[in-house]
Amino acid sequence: xxxxxxxxxxxxxxxxxxxxxxxxxxxxxxxxxxxxxxxxxxxxxxxxxxxxxxxxxxxxxxxxxxxxxxxxxxxxxxxxxxxxxxxxxxxxxxxxxxxxxxxxxxxxxxxxxxxxxxxxxxxxxxxxxxxxxxxxxxxxxxxxxxxxxxxxxxxxxxxxxxxxxxxxxxxxxxxxxxxxxxxxxxxxxxxxxxxxxxxxxxxxxxxxxxxxxxxxxxxxxxxxxxxxxxxxxxxxxxxxxxxxxxxxxxxxxxxxxxxxxxxxxxxxxxxxxxxxxxxxxxxxxxxxxxxxxxxxxxxxxxxxxxxxxxxxxxxx
Numbered sequence: 001x002x003x004x005x006x007x008x009x010x011x012x013x014x015x016x017x018x019x020x021x022x023x024x025x026x027x028x029x030x031x032x033x034x035x036x037x038x039x040x041x042x043x044x045x046x047x048x049x050x051x052x053x054x055x056x057x058x059x060x061x062x063x064x065x066x067x068x069x070x071x072x073x074x075x076x077x078x079x080x081x082x083x084x085x086x087x088x089x090x091x092x093x094x095x096x097x098x099x100x101x102x103x104x105x106x107x108x109x110x111x112x113x114x115x116x117x118x119x120x121x122x123x124x125x126x127x128x129x130x131x132x133x134x135x136x137x138x139x140x141x142x143x144x145x146x147x148x149x150x151x152x153x154x155x156x157x158x159x160x161x162x163x164x165x166x167x168x169x170x171x172x173x174x175x176x177x178x179x180x181x182x183x184x185x186x187x188x189x190x191x192x193x194x195x196x197x198x199x200x201x202x203x204x205x206x207x208x209x210x211x212x213x214x215x216x217x218x219x220x221x222x223x224x225x226x227x228x229x230x231x232x233x234x235x236x237x238x239x240x241x242x243x244x245x246x247x248x249x250x251x252x253x254x255x256x257x258x259x260x261x262x263x264x265x266x267x268x269x270x271x272x273x274x275x276x277x278x279x280x281x282x283x284x285x286x287x288x289x290x291x292x293x294x295x296x297x298x299x300x301x302x303x304x305x306x307x308x309x310x311x312x313x314x315x316x
Contacts, residue, residue: 001063001064001066002027002028003026003028003067003308004028004067004111004116005017005028005029005030005069005071006031006070006071006072006073007032007069007070007071007073008034008071008074011072012288012290013071014069014071014072016289017071017305020301020302020304021305021309024305026309029065031058033074036074036104037100041054041057042055044106053110055107061111061114062114062115066117067117067119067309067311069304070122075100076097077093077094077097109122117311119304119307120263120265120266121263124262124264124285125285127285128285131282132150132172132200134262134282135148137261137262138258138261138283140261141261142257144277144278145280145281146205146272148202149200150198150200151198152194152198153194154188154191154194157191157194157199161181166180166204167180167181167201167202168202169181169185169199169200170202172199205274205277205278207274207275209225209270210222210224210225210251210271210272211271211287211292212247212251212252212269213269213289213292213298213300214264214266214267214269215300215306216265216266217259219244219252219255219256220299220300220303221289221299221300221303222243222244223239226240238295239295239296241298254280255271258283259283262283264283266285266287266307267285269283269284270283
């Protein structure tokens with residue numbers, strides 16, 4: 001039986017996992033999201049007796065695959081490849097992507113019903129897009145998180161910033177970057193823009209930016225991200241490997257707890273370590289790790305491949 005890999009074949013994470021599985025002698029089937037929407041074929045064929053699901057003419061069922069790695073559907077209209085279409089035919093593009101998403105999710109839910117393991121399950125994939133709920137869930141589980149306000153209310157935002165003083169703001173559902181709140185952001189005109197869409201305001205924690213990778217309840221890698229900007233994604237940055245066995249025990253426990261309470265078998269947990277205190281920012285259900293493996297010498301791809309390959313392991 002094979003492992004199903006769903007995502008763009010051009011994605012470095014998918015490429016790395018496919019390679020690691022092949023070196024272990026594990027058969028793989030790739031549903032290439034680079035082809036969607038467009039030339040890639042999708043079929044969900046239901047009769048009274050059976051259901052057959054296929055992508056790019058590859059039929060998959062519970063007897064042919066035992067595990068699926070859900071890397072990325074690549075159906076986000078904010079991706080750069082959709083920019084011109086979003087400008088020229090926004091409503092038809094959004095409907096097109098929604099229809100593809102509905103078919104893919106139906107296919108995956110059917111495979112899951114037939115006993116195929118999902119890493120990570122569909123129901124846990126959206127925690128990355130629902131940051132207020134994720135932070136609430138983490139806090140309820142005892143994981144230290146930054147004080148956070150998500151709001152469309154200018155008065156609430158101003159009061160939050162006045163009280164905490166050092167605050168950052170970021171999108172609620174991802175897809176953008178964090179930035180420090182400045183005096184210019186607190187003008188009446190600027191704050192009035194909150195009525196267009198909610199924004200997440202968060203206390204700023206000074207310290208080291210850590211990414212901790214958790215696979216099936218165990219930390220398999222950790223790295224320190226070194227950058228001059230608040231959001232390292234906006235600039236060149238270095239990645240330094242950390243011996244994860246030397247992590248502060250409270251930080252290590254929080255990373256595992258964050259992953260577990262969100263129902264994830266695999267995650268990349270972002271932590272700010274201020275020395276005297278730390279805060280967990282989020283646990284990503286489909287993190288990027290290829291750069292960490294390449295630059296810091298970690299082996300997240302190998303650890304993930306081990307989990308995907310072992311059909312008898314029940315994810316924690």
